[in-house]
Amino acid sequence: MPPHEIIPAFGIITLATAGVIIRPFRLPEGIWAFAGAAALVAFGLLPPGDAIGGIVRGLDVNLFLVGMMLIAELAQREGLFEYLASYAVERARGSSQRLFLLVYAVGILVTVFLSNDATAIVLTPAVYAATRAAGESPLPYLFICVFIANAASFVLPISNPANLVVYGARMPTLLDWLRQFALPSLASIFVTYIALRWCLHRALNEENIKASVPTPHLSHSGKLAAVGIAAIGVVLLAASALDVQLGLPTFLCGLITAAAVLTLSRQSPWPIVMGISWSVVPLVAGLFVMVEALTRIGLIGQLNAMLHKAVAQSPAGSAWIVGIITALADNVANNLPVGLVAGSIASADHLPPRIASATLIGVDLGPNLSVTGSLATILWLVALRRKKIEINAWRFLQVGVLVMPPALFAALASAIR
Numbered sequence: 001m002p003p004h005e006i007i008p009a010f011g012i013i014t015l016a017t018a019g020v021i022i023r024p025f026r027l028p029e030g031i032w033a034f035a036g037a038a039a040l041v042a043f044g045l046l047p048p049g050d051a052i053g054g055i056v057r058g059l060d061v062n063l064f065l066v067g068m069m070l071i072a073e074l075a076q077r078e079g080l081f082e083y084l085a086s087y088a089v090e091r092a093r094g095s096s097q098r099l100f101l102l103v104y105a106v107g108i109l110v111t112v113f114l115s116n117d118a119t120a121i122v123l124t125p126a127v128y129a130a131t132r133a134a135g136e137s138p139l140p141y142l143f144i145c146v147f148i149a150n151a152a153s154f155v156l157p158i159s160n161p162a163n164l165v166v167y168g169a170r171m172p173t174l175l176d177w178l179r180q181f182a183l184p185s186l187a188s189i190f191v192t193y194i195a196l197r198w199c200l201h202r203a204l205n206e207e208n209i210k211a212s213v214p215t216p217h218l219s220h221s222g223k224l225a226a227v228g229i230a231a232i233g234v235v236l237l238a239a240s241a242l243d244v245q246l247g248l249p250t251f252l253c254g255l256i257t258a259a260a261v262l263t264l265s266r267q268s269p270w271p272i273v274m275g276i277s278w279s280v281v282p283l284v285a286g287l288f289v290m291v292e293a294l295t296r297i298g299l300i301g302q303l304n305a306m307l308h309k310a311v312a313q314s315p316a317g318s319a320w321i322v323g324i325i326t327a328l329a330d331n332v333a334n335n336l337p338v339g340l341v342a343g344s345i346a347s348a349d350h351l352p353p354r355i356a357s358a359t360l361i362g363v364d365l366g367p368n369l370s371v372t373g374s375l376a377t378i379l380w381l382v383a384l385r386r387k388k389i390e391i392n393a394w395r396f397l398q399v400g401v402l403v404m405p406p407a408l409f410a411a412l413a414s415a416i417r
Helices: 003-022 029-042 048-057 059-077 080-092 096-114 116-133 139-151 161-170 174-205 220-241 247-265 270-275 280-297 299-313 315-333 335-348 353-369 375-386 393-415
Strands: none
Touching: 003 029, 003 280, 029 048, 029 280, 048 059, 048 280, 059 080, 059 116, 059 161, 059 220, 059 247, 059 270, 059 280, 059 375, 080 096, 080 116, 080 220, 096 116, 096 139, 096 174, 096 220, 116 139, 116 375, 139 174, 139 353, 139 375, 139 393, 161 335, 161 353, 174 353, 174 393, 220 247, 280 335, 280 375, 315 335, 315 353, 315 393, 335 353, 353 393
């Protein structure tokens, strides 16, 4: 890109990113991301072919998200979440602390086997229903959904779509992955739990929850929706083992399950289609296009040169710096584009394993600092807005600044040992 185009391009990307973070006029995040991408093309700062290439690169992520949102909307309409909510309240036996631990444990399982985005999309409405059924304030438990979604998102390669973006074709085998990330994942999950319990302990101790609630009847359609969610988990594991992209299999699972349920119950598909948060699609597309522009600016090459220079001087120190900078960068530009940039840098040349590990931990765990850190967090906010709950940036930061840094330190220390 010619020097005189670099400043305008970077300015447009900065403004678009600010729009995603601040949401002026309360417009969806996707509008600002896509507007930034369109402006780059309109002003001749990015060739249309490169923009289309960026959209195509984000297609797998979008297919994954649409499949997840489809199955979540279906499950909600069929009463699956209300059924699971009553089950959770029964197991809590009147203890808010036990319910907190139960929600956290379920969040780990959903994140590990269905991805952090699934935790934001699928678990959030279920937790909302459970806490309302128990007569408890839902907010402390809803925070669990988003924090565990990021804290457990590097247990397996499928636990976060950003993992696939960062490693791409250089994805380690499952055994190698577990050797690199098993201990850092355990550290992240444990420290996040301790910090989150400490931050929210007053809210948990204020009320006694119901020991039991009426168990709603789960229809055949609701059971079929549950089977669809389980099928997605199996398909994701199989796709990961076979090194197949996750988007299309997830989308097809959601589509087939929805078609089966709607046919069985003779329902119109339009309420479910209209219930999906379609604004996420232009958000992902816009972010991928803006990363294409950053590549043309030459940012990737400059960062790659700086990183290799630092690694030559101090590999261990560089790993700490990379992990911390990446974690902070997530909260400025979202971890999806940061992961794309990090993946481009890592693929440019061979880097020590500890650098790659620190990069991924920063990409995955850093978003627990602010509301704009990850796509999962944005999806969580969208799910809360549908329940008429608004979490502003300051409220999230008050919790995130106490939870994310110690978890990041513990995870990096385990990875760079």
